Amino acid sequence: MSGPTVDVCEKLHAEKYRLPKESFEEAIHRITYALCDDDKHSEQLKDIFLNMRFMPAGRIQSAMGSPRDVTAFNCFVSGTIEDSMESIMSKATEAAETMRRGGGIGYDFNRIRPMGDRIVSLDSSASGPVSFMHIFDAVCRTIISAGHRRGAMMGVLRVDHPDIEVFIRAKQNANELTNFNISIGITDEFMDCVINNKQFQLKFNGKVYNEINAVALWDEIMRANWDWAEPGVLFIDRVNEDNPLNYCETIESTNPCGEQPLPPYGACLLGSFNLVQYIEEVKVSDSSKFSFLYNKLKEDISPVVRAMDNVVDRTNYPLKQQEIESKNKRRIGLGITGLGNVLTLLGLKYGSPEAIKFIKKVLGIICYSSYEASSDLAKEKGSFPLFNKDKYLNSSVFVSKLPEDIRKKIASHGMRNSHLMSIAPTGTISLCADNISSGIEPVFALEVNRTLIGENGPTTVKLKDYVYNWYGIKGETVDDLDTDAHLATQIAAQPFIDSAISKTINVGDSVTFEEFKNIYKKAWKGNLKGVTTFRLSGKRYGILNKAEPATKDELNGSACFFDETGSKSCDQ
Numbered sequence: 001m002s003g004p005t006v007d008v009c010e011k012l013h014a015e016k017y018r019l020p021k022e023s024f025e026e027a028i029h030r031i032t033y034a035l036c037d038d039d040k041h042s043e044q045l046k047d048i049f050l051n052m053r054f055m056p057a058g059r060i061q062s063a064m065g066s067p068r069d070v071t072a073f074n075c076f077v078s079g080t081i082e083d084s085m086e087s088i089m090s091k092a093t094e095a096a097e098t099m100r101r102g103g104g105i106g107y108d109f110n111r112i113r114p115m116g117d118r119i120v121s122l123d124s125s126a127s128g129p130v131s132f133m134h135i136f137d138a139v140c141r142t143i144i145s146a147g148h149r150r151g152a153m154m155g156v157l158r159v160d161h162p163d164i165e166v167f168i169r170a171k172q173n174a175n176e177l178t179n180f181n182i183s184i185g186i187t188d189e190f191m192d193c194v195i196n197n198k199q200f201q202l203k204f205n206g207k208v209y210n211e212i213n214a215v216a217l218w219d220e221i222m223r224a225n226w227d228w229a230e231p232g233v234l235f236i237d238r239v240n241e242d243n244p245l246n247y248c249e250t251i252e253s254t255n256p257c258g259e260q261p262l263p264p265y266g267a268c269l270l271g272s273f274n275l276v277q278y279i280e281e282v283k284v285s286d287s288s289k290f291s292f293l294y295n296k297l298k299e300d301i302s303p304v305v306r307a308m309d310n311v312v313d314r315t316n317y318p319l320k321q322q323e324i325e326s327k328n329k330r331r332i333g334l335g336i337t338g339l340g341n342v343l344t345l346l347g348l349k350y351g352s353p354e355a356i357k358f359i360k361k362v363l364g365i366i367c368y369s370s371y372e373a374s375s376d377l378a379k380e381k382g383s384f385p386l387f388n389k390d391k392y393l394n395s396s397v398f399v400s401k402l403p404e405d406i407r408k409k410i411a412s413h414g415m416r417n418s419h420l421m422s423i424a425p426t427g428t429i430s431l432c433a434d435n436i437s438s439g440i441e442p443v444f445a446l447e448v449n450r451t452l453i454g455e456n457g458p459t460t461v462k463l464k465d466y467v468y469n470w471y472g473i474k475g476e477t478v479d480d481l482d483t484d485a486h487l488a489t490q491i492a493a494q495p496f497i498d499s500a501i502s503k504t505i506n507v508g509d510s511v512t513f514e515e516f517k518n519i520y521k522k523a524w525k526g527n528l529k530g531v532t533t534f535r536l537s538g539k540r541y542g543i544l545n546k547a548e549p550a551t552k553d554e555l556n557g558s559a560c561f562f563d564e565t566g567s568k569s570c571d572q
Contacts, residue, residue, distance in 0.1 A: 013432040019067075025050065031060070031061060032049060035064060035307040035311065045303055048303065054272070057424070060269075060271065070102040070316065071318055074268055075106065075256055075260065076104070076255070077253045077255065077267075079091055080264045098319065104256040105136075108156050109155060109157050110158050110161055112128070113128070113204060114162035114163045114204055115128030115130075115163055133180065154257075156182070156183050156184070156185050156254065159184050159217070160187060160200070168221055168231060170182060181230065181256055183234045183254065186234060199213060200217065222516065225533055226535060230540075232531070233530055235528065235530060238528075243261070243398075244396045245419075248386050251263055261529070264325075265325040276341050279342060290347075298365050302373040308332040309374075328386050331418055334420055336423060338466075339359065339439070340475075345467060350489065360492055363497075368402070371406050372409060375409045378414035378415050387415055421498045421499060431463075435464065435466050435469070440503050443477045445477050449461070483511065483515075490528060491526035494527060504532050507535040
């Protein structure tokens with residue numbers, strides 16, 4: 001495969017990621033030249049990128065080697081927002097600059113005092129963290145209206161903050177905080193109270209403001225997700241326990257999609273292996289047999305790690321603090337996309353024992369090979385500046401469970417990158433690859449109406465699933481799966497992911513509210529770092545919606561898209 005072949009997908013890739021009049025091949029040459037170390041590395045990357053076996057996140061494709069004053073990092077987490085107007089407004093200014101350069105932002109609002117709290121110096125009462133979220137929402141909306149890339153934000157509040165119930169209800173109006181995703185930082189203490197039906201304290205700066213029944217609060221969180229698909233649940237203590245850098249940072253928020261838990265001014269640098277392109281088709285009489293090229297995948301990992309590491313030094317940063325943070329730790333996030341399609345071609349049912357075995361093998365290859373590649377790179381170029389051998393090897397649950405031969409290599413050579421694994425939702429790059437299944441998700445539907453959101457509102461295009469379109473195979477979709485299949489897949493993947501996984505568990509109408517709540521408890525027991533659900537019969541409209549069968553003209557026909565500046569372009 002050399003670039004998108006479906007007209008809609010080709011048009012989207014051109015308008016989002018390429019320079020004016022730039023072909024797909026010319027874009028790949030531009031990106032390769034910007035990321036390679038030498039001629040050998042350049043040839044490796046050209047082969048990988050041209051055939052779309054690995055797809056850097058959209059910001060990398062758009063920014064690297066480009067004259068545009070934008071960043072190659074998809075998203076960031078804000079600097080710490082303290083409980084003062086000066087801090088809040090300064091972070092809003094930083095947010096504007098970050099979004100202007102193309103980055104989304106996550107925020108931690110836990111340090112802002114609760115609603116009604118006395119402000120002695122002003123002889124007035126505080127309005128609470130949710131009220132200040134509207135400032136950041138307005139900044140994001142203004143940047144959109146000014147003609148720049150559509151912003152994306154994540155707002156996080158800990159479950160023990162006194163305003164947690166206000167936060168839970170903050171988006172139960174379709175017109176409020178529309179540029180935010182929101183998530184609750186769920187603590188171990190809270191989960192213990194839920195499981196054992198105990199009282200739970202809401203507190204701020206060590207002062208207890210209220211004591212409530214944990215189960216009642218849990219039910220309120222669950223009801224909000226049942227109806228509105230938010231707030232997401234982030235198991236924040238587990239995030240920090242598993243973090244390879246927990247010896248030098250504390251994480252309180254994530255990027256907008258949740259696959260990158262990050263410290264203040266942290267940045268996510270993402271890319272995904274397109275598993276579809278590691279499928280080999282062999283014709284047998286009138287039928288086809290498919291196999292997976294594990295060795296080819298392993299070969300591609302070292303040049304990809306080298307390229308992604310180079311982005312850290314060769315991109316623009318909206319803020320100096322983001323540059324310092326990134327270069328001190330050199331985080332990258334390698335993930336996958338196309339899993340649902342590959343399982344269809346291999347005849348494996350999503351969530352089945354055979355599929356679980358496959359995903360463990362694939363992610364094991366990517367994880368362990370990338371850690372080896374990063375350690376080799378450290379021997380050549382040096383470790384990330386905050387690398388401490390003893391603390392890195394022994395502080396986190398994740399690194400302590402790496403194979404012993406890799407741990408010995410790290411002890412000997414160090415690590416070039418603090419983190420290497422992250423599974424993103426890959427919505428746009430998967431669409432650009434002829435509408436393959438996204439991220440770690442199953443196929444949503446054989447045919448979909450996909451909503452593309454731009455500054456002038458949503459635009460809908462009709463598309464066929466990749467395997468259905470090219471092979472005529474009607475594989476399973478989310479309608480064929482129960483929630484346990486989703487959970488089993490995410491739980492199987494988590495041990496190979498040092499950052500996090502962005503995944504949505506689709507919930508059908510047959511699931512009761514009690515069964516729904518149990519999804520989250522199973523996620524907790526399965527050592528997940530977070531969980532997101534979406535119920536099609538809920539109150540929120542989704543990006544993907546099942547479509548009636550599309551005609552060829554509809555599949556390749558007119559659609560509107562938005563380029564990197566947010567300018568609308570339509571094919572008539």
